[in-house]
Amino acid sequence: MRESARADVKAMLRSTRRRRIERWLVTSMVLVAIVAVLMLMVGVGMFDRVFAKSEERAADGRGEQMTSLVPAVDFSRPFERTPAAAWADGAAGIETPPPMRIGEFSADEVASAAARVRDTLIASRLDPALLRGHDPSRYLGLLAPDARRQLQPLFGTGREPEAQALVSMIADGSELLPVEPKVKGTMRVAAGGPDELVVHTNYVFAYAFAADPTASPVDPMDFVVVVRADVEYVLRDGPRWTAGSQGLWYGNVGGYGYSISCDAYKKGFLAPAYRDEGLTHTSQKQDRGTYFDPNAALPAESGCPS
Template identity: 40%
Template sequence: MDEHDIESHPDLMDPDWQRHAEKEAWTGLRRGRRRARRRRLAAIWGAVVIVVAAAGFYLWKQGTRAEEVAGSTPATPALTTTTAPAPTDLPDSGHVDLTRPFLDTPAQNWPEGIAGLKIPAPAKVGSFSAKQVGEAQEQVKHAVEVAQFDPDTQVGRHPSGYVGLFAPDARKDLEAHVQGYVTYFAEGYHLLPVPPRMTGRMTVRPGASGELTVHVSYVVAYAFDPGSRVVYGPADLEPFVRVDRDYILRSGPRWAPGSRGLWTGDGGGFYTSIACRTGNPEDLAPAFSDPDYGGPSMSRAPGQFDPDKPLPTKGNCGE
C-alpha cells in the first residue's frame, strides 16, 4: 500500500470507526456552534443596550416638544392585524418566549393539534361509498390524534388507545412494534402548557380488492419545558416529527371477520432537533437534554418541515 494513500488505510475503512468519527464530528460541530452563538448573543445584547438608550433619549425629546405644541391630539389610526410569514428553518439561536415558543419557527402559523391535518370531503373511491370513505377518514384521523397528541399514550406509555383502533388480527404485531407508530416522551421531560402545532394533509386512493388506502403526511412540533436549563434558541426545546404513513381499511367478504378493519401500511418518519442519547433511542426528547450532540438539527434536509415534499432520506441523528 502506498504510504501516501491514507484514505485507503484499512483502519479508516472500518464501518464502526466511520460511524464513531461521524458522531464525534457532529458533537464538535454542535459545541462550536453553541460557543459561536453565545458570542453572537453577547454582541447583540450590547447593541440592543445602545439602541434602547438612543431610543429613550429620542422619545424624551419628542415628548418635551409635544408638550410645547398647542392644539388637539389627532385621532389614533385603527390597528390592523396581519399574520407574518413563518421562517422556513428552525433557528438555533434567538430569544424564546416560553408562553409562545413557536414564534419565529416554521410552526408559527400552524394550527393546534389535529386541527392541522387537512382532510378532504368524503367521496366514493373504487368500491367504497362516500360514507365508507368518510368513516375510514375519521378512523385514521383518530389514530393520528392518539399517536401524536394523547397524554395517556405519550406520557403514560399506554398503547391500548391506539392499538384498539385496528382490526383484531392486526393488534398483536402492532402492539409489539407500537413505537414505530406512536410518539413516547422520554422519562422526565414534559411539554410546556402550550398545545403542539401541526401541519399536514390526508389523501385517499383505492388499494387492492376490498382495500382502501388512506395516506397521511404531516409534521408535528412539540415545545418541551426546559425548567431551569439555559436554552439558546427554539431548536433547543422544540423537536419536529415528520411522518408519512399509509393506513389500509379492509372490508367485504374477501376478508375474515378478524381481518376486517384498519391496518397499518408503508411509512416512515424523520426527526429534527431531538436528543439522540436517551435511555431508549425510540423515545422523543428535546435537544437541550443532550446539549453536545448535533443530530439532524445541524443538517437541514429539504422536506423536514413541509409535508408536501418527499420525506427526507438521511438517517436521524447524523447516522
C-alpha cells in the first residue's frame, strides 16, 4: 500500500507539473524553485509584483494644488478612502461555506476541513507571531507532516521569497499601525482526487503601515499594502496516503502584491512603497480598485524593476 501511494504521488506530480507550465505560459507569473517536489506541487513564488503610485496627482503639473485639496489622513482609520474601508477586520473576513456532503466526505468532515483552512489562513496572513516575528510554527503545525517538513527550511534561511505566496511577513524596520488588517474574499470546497478535498481560497488582505516619518502622507495608499492570495489547500485522508502525507497540503497558488516595496518583496517580505528610495517603478495599468477585487483577473505584468 505504501509503495502504491508513492507511485500515485509521482503520477500526481507529473500531471501537476504540466498544469503549472501551462498556467505560467498564460499568466506570465514568476516561478521560483524551492525543492523539486515543492516546485512541482505548488509553484510557490508565482506571485507577481504590482506597484501603484500613491496617486497620479502630479501627472498634470498641478501636484501642489491638488495635494492642498486632499484631506489629511486619519491614522486611526487608515483604510478610509480606500476600497477596503468597509471590509471586515482581520479573521472576521474569513468565512467558511455552509457544510454539505462532498463525494466520500460527510458534511461534518467538509466543515472540519474548511475550519482547518480558515485557521491556516489566519495563521499565515494575520497571526502577529508570523507577521511581525517571522515565526511560522502555528502555520506549519496545521499542515501535513510532509508538507511541514518541506516548508520549514524556507523560514529564517534567506529563502523567504519561495514561501511568500503562502504567507505574509513584515519586513524588519517596518511597523504596522495598531489596527487589524482588512480582509475580503471567498472560500469554497470541492471534490479532489480519491481521498481528497480541495478548498479553494481567494482573498485580498490590506495592511496599514506606519507612515514615512520624513513625509506627510495625503493618500492612504502611501502606507497601505495590498496582498492578493489565490491559494488552494488540499486535505488528504485515507489509506492511499502515507501517514506523513495525510493532512493539509497546498495546491495551485497565484496572487500579487500592490503598493509595495519591491526591494522588500523580492526578499520575501512586505513593506510600503515609500521604502523604495531611488527605485523607478512602472505605473499600474489598471484602476486602483481592480487590485482590491478578489474576482479580478491576475495581472500579467510587473511594476517592479527586474
